Amino acid sequence: MVLLLAIVLLAMNSEARVTIDENGLKTMVSLSPKVTQHPGSVSNKYYYGIEFPKGHIAIKSFNAEVVDEAGNPVPLQETYLHHWIAVRYYQRIGTEGTNSNANFGFHKSDLIVAGNAGVCNHGLSQHFGLGSETRKTSTDIPDPYGIEVGNPLEVPFGYEEKWLLNIHAIDTQGTVDPMGCTECRCNLYNVTIDESVRHLNPNYVGGLYCCHDGEQCQVKNELESVERNLYLRYTVKWVDWSDSIVPVKIFIFDVTDTWQNTGSHDCIIEFDVEQSTANDYTSTRKTNFQFPTTGDIVYGVAHQHSGGIGSALYREDGRTICSSMPIYGNGNDAGDEAGYIVGMTTCYPKPGSMKMTKGEMITLESNYSTEKSHTGVMGLFYLLVAESSLESNYPVQAHEELKVPIFYWGVAVFGLAIGAAVLVAYRRRKRTEDGYQPIIAA
Numbered sequence: 418m419v420l421l422l423a424i425v426l427l428a429m430n431s432e433a434r435v436t437i438d439e440n441g442l443k444t445m446v447s448l449s450p451k452v453t454q455h456p457g458s459v460s461n462k463y464y465y466g467i468e469f470p471k472g473h474i475a476i477k478s479f480n481a482e483v484v485d486e487a488g489n490p491v492p493l494q495e496t497y498l499h500h501w502i503a504v505r506y507y508q509r510i511g512t513e514g515t516n517s518n519a520n521f522g523f524h525k526s527d528l529i530v531a532g533n534a535g536v537c538n539h540g541l542s543q544h545f546g547l548g549s550e551t552r553k554t555s556t557d558i559p560d561p562y563g564i565e566v567g568n569p570l571e572v573p574f575g576y577e578e579k580w581l582l583n584i585h586a587i588d589t590q591g592t593v594d595p596m597g598c599t600e601c602r603c604n605l606y607n608v609t610i611d612e613s614v615r616h617l618n619p620n621y622v623g624g625l626y627c628c629h630d631g632e633q634c635q636v637k638n639e640l641e642s643v644e645r646n647l648y649l650r651y652t653v654k655w656v657d658w659s660d661s662i663v664p665v666k667i668f669i670f671d672v673t674d675t676w677q678n679t680g681s682h683d684c685i686i687e688f689d690v691e692q693s694t695a696n697d698y699t700s701t702r703k704t705n706f707q708f709p710t711t712g713d714i715v716y717g718v719a720h721q722h723s724g725g726i727g728s729a730l731y732r733e734d735g736r737t738i739c740s741s742m743p744i745y746g747n748g749n750d751a752g753d754e755a756g757y758i759v760g761m762t763t764c765y766p767k768p769g770s771m772k773m774t775k776g777e778m779i780t781l782e783s784n785y786s787t788e789k790s791h792t793g794v795m796g797l798f799y800l801l802v803a804e805s806s807l808e809s810n811y812p813v814q815a816h817e818e819l820k821v822p823i824f825y826w827g828v829a830v831f832g833l834a835i836g837a838a839v840l841v842a843y844r845r846r847k848r849t850e851d852g853y854q855p856i857i858a859a
């Protein structure tokens with residue numbers, strides 16, 4: 418058993434704790450700004466300049482969970498974590514943004530999103546992110562790989578690298594229909610217009626446009642409204658950058674991507690599932706696109722919402738690249754909430770064993786149960802790809818270790834889309850009005 422020397426390195430400020438083990442793996446645990454909730458409330462805010470490890474580093478894991486003021490994990494039945502995302506950006510030195518909603522207050526040229534490697538044209542620019550599945554999704558990046566950030570040579574002159582967190586949390590306590598609240602059903606929120614006072618299509622019955630920041634889901638009459646403060650407690654693991662680390666690129670694929678029809682990666686991000694008894698209560702959604710690069714698959718995981726029953730990426734010849742299945746909870750405790758997806762299974766191919774070539778036609782499949790109808794669901798797939806190839810006999814000890822941490826707060830290249838999508842839509846509209854740019858649409 419490895420002896421973890423939890424040496425307190427330095428307090429980056431009063432909230433963050435940094436420890437280092439004997440292999441040089443550093444861990445920082447930090448709290449987001451306070452998220453205030455009451456029964457039925459929605460909080461969907463953007464927090465700029467969050468605490469984040471400094472310097473030229475390789476991130477090995479990023480995860481998070483919602484906790485209360487005492488630091489206790491908050492179960493999903495109380496506060497549903499719709500998503501959190503962490504986005505890297507460059508901010509012009511000497512400029513300030515406002516911390517709040519999608520209305521950032523950054524002028525166009527002062528903020529540049531340092532997004533991931535693709536593939537969607539708009540939105541989904543985050544490095545990390547997950548939703549309800551955060552607690553049981555293993556996301557550590559095995560040696561010798563890592564996500565390179567903080568390279569001073571990549572930061573534009575006059576800018577500094579920073580990170581933002583978007584947290585979308587819905588308090589479903591005392592609500593008339595908790596699952597409906599988590600699926601952002603418009604009737605429960607009494608929403609017919611979205612944030613920018615644009616009328617929603619009457620066919621739009623649920624999704625992000627109906628659960629904006631500050632919206633209220635319908636609660637039972639007798640309920641006494643008590644406020645409470647929550648935090649997203651996030652954990653970043655990293656090592657200092659060195660030449661022995663093989664960098665990986667982050668790709669996010671979306672089953673709603675229109676590429677096969679339009680030749681353009683327009684990602685809709687959300688979709689609905691109709692109730693039906695057909696096909697054994699299974700709705701299968703698929704999309705095809707060309708693999709964006711040449712390299713080795715290092716990690717894969719899908720993102721689905723409640724009702725999801727599995728997702729996979731297939732090669733051109735039909736072989737499976739990665740299949741990722743939801744783990745549903747069975748009880749009431751945080752991490753095991755009945756009816757919620759509390760984890761997703763992940764893929765860690767033996768390093769160097771899953772080689773992809775740019776241009777290979779691949780298929781993304783996302784299955785949902787049609788026993789009930791669902792609104793605002795998602796079918797994303799995260800892949801980490803190493804473009805510099807390893808010998809396939811690279812001796813990897815980390816691969817075995819990775820089976821342990823099903824509970825380990827891992828990286829998470831997941832979740833997220835949604836905030837980004839909304840944000841982008843909002844900014845695009847906004848842009849024409851005031852000359853600001855959609856910052857998430859790197």
Ligand SMILES: *[C@@H]1O[C@H](CO)[C@@H](O)[C@H](O)[C@H]1NC(C)=O
Pocket residue numbers: 607
């Ligand atoms: C729903 O919205 C309508 C129109 O804004 C308003 O008249 C009505 O009182 C609202 N109902 C509830 C329950 O908030």
Ligand SMILES: *[C@@H]1O[C@H](CO)[C@@H](O)[C@H](O)[C@H]1NC(C)=O
Pocket residue numbers: 699701726727728729740741782784
């Ligand atoms: C999705 O559903 C189809 C049809 O039932 C099935 O053939 C396929 O294996 C499923 N895929 C996954 C990843 O579960």
